Amino acid sequence: DAGITQSPRHKVTETGTPVTLRCHQTENHRYMYWYRQDPGHGLRLIHYSYGVKDTDKGEVSDGYSVSRSKTEDFLLTLESATSSQTSVYFCAISEFDTTYEQYFGPGTRLTVT
Amino acid sequence: QKEVEQNSGPLSVPEGAIASLNCTYSDRVSQSFFWYRQYSGKSPELIMSIYSNGDKEDGRFTAQLNKASQYVSLLIRDSQPSDSATYLCAGQGAQKLVFGQGTRLTINP
Numbered sequence: 001d002a003g004i005t006q007s008p009r010h011k012v013t014e015t016g017t018p019v020t021l022r023c024h025q026t027e028n029h030r031y032m033y034w035y036r037q038d039p040g041h042g043l044r045l046i047h048y049s050y051g052v053k054d055t056d057k058g059e060v061s062d063g064y065s066v067s068r069s070k071t072e073d074f075l076l077t078l079e080s081a082t083s084s085q086t087s088v089y090f091c092a093i094s095e096f097d098t099t100y101e102q103y104f105g106p107g108t109r110l111t112v113t
Numbered sequence: 114q115k116e117v118e119q120n121s122g123p124l125s126v127p128e129g130a131i132a133s134l135n136c137t138y139s140d141r142v143s144q145s146f147f148w149y150r151q152y153s154g155k156s157p158e159l160i161m162s163i164y165s166n167g168d169k170e171d172g173r174f175t176a177q178l179n180k181a182s183q184y185v186s187l188l189i190r191d192s193q194p195s196d197s198a199t200y201l202c203a204g205q206g207a208q209k210l211v212f213g214q215g216t217r218l219t220i221n222p
Contacts, residue, residue, distance in 0.1 A: 033209065042214040043157070043201070050208055058209075090156055100145045100205050104156040 003027050004105035006091050012111045019078040021108050023091030025071075031094040032074040033102065034058075034066060036087040043090070049074055050096075081112045116141050117204050119213035128222050132189040135216075136202030139183070142211050146178055146185045149201040151215065157201055161187060192220045 003026030013019050023032060033048040035058075045058030047066040055066050063085060065077045078085055091105040116139045126132040136146075145164045149157035163169045163176040163185070175188040185204075189196055199217045203210040 031208070043212045045209060048209055056208070094210075096208055099162075100210065101147065101159055101162055102203070102210050103159060104149075107156050 004091060004093055004103060006089075006105040006108050008108060009106065010109045012113060013081050014113055015082060016080050019081050019110065019112075021076040021089055021091075021110070023074045023076070023105055025074075025093045027093055027103075028071060029093040029095050030071075031096045031102075032068065033092040033094070034064075034074065034076045035090045035092065036060065036085075037090060037107075038087050046076065046089075078110075081110075083112050086110060086112045114139050115213075116206070116211045117202055117213040119200075119202050119216050121214055122217040123219055124216055125219045125221060126192050128192060128194060128220055130192055132192045132196065132218055132220070134187040134189075134200050134202075134218065136185040136187075136213055137183055138185065138204045138211075142204030142206055145205040146176070147203045147210065148174075148176060148185075148187045149203065149212075151199045151201060153198075189218075194220045194222055196220050 005024045007022045034046040035043045037043050044060045046064050049055045049068040067075045089108045092102045094102040119136050148161040150160045151157045161176040163178045166180050169176045173190045177186045197220045199215040201215045202213040
């Protein structure tokens with residue numbers, strides 16, 4: 001298995017609170033991605049990073065921000081959580097410049113009450 | 114047209130039969146395609162990559178790519194109950210993969 005961990009694995013939080021999810025890799029891959037997965041919507045890309053301090057928006061970026069200060073860590077922040085952000089969040093890594101293959105972390109189940 | 118389209122299913126196949134999963138894609142996706150398997154409550158797992166026209170076989174799995182028809186398929190031979198999962202098709206976009214909605218496959222003993 002690719003060396004990808006996500007923390008926390010489960011979180012319950014209240015509307016309006018800030019939340020940060022962490023993705024950590026040991027593969028030294030250049031690209032990292034954050035997705036959310038909801039019934040009926042499949043995987044939707046939130047943000048991605050193509051290098052340290054290099055990030056770009058995905059299709060559902062509103063309400064989310066990211067940071068990548070070192071190769072191995074990619075943080076996803078919900079500045080003020082809303083119930084619509086209740087979802088399962090997956091991180092993925094890739095050496096997109098060469099193989100394009102993407103490998104997923106175990107996921108974080110976030111519930112906003 | 115969506116960039117990558119899959120029939121959401123569910124697709125039901127008897128044990129031991131061939132399961133055929135299909136995916137079509139638009140001009141905005143190109144070159145390389147991938148099949149992921151996702152068990153309920155788990156993360157997607159890469160099971161096949163295909164980079165050129167034709168067939169690619171790996172054990173009981175065969176991926177087929179037809180660029181002229183913009184069509185990708187995954188065949189699972191001798192289907193087992195453990196193959197019951199959602200299968201996601203993905204194509205290469207700009208700096209990222211573009212995923213279909215997934216097809217839910219059930220193998221009936």
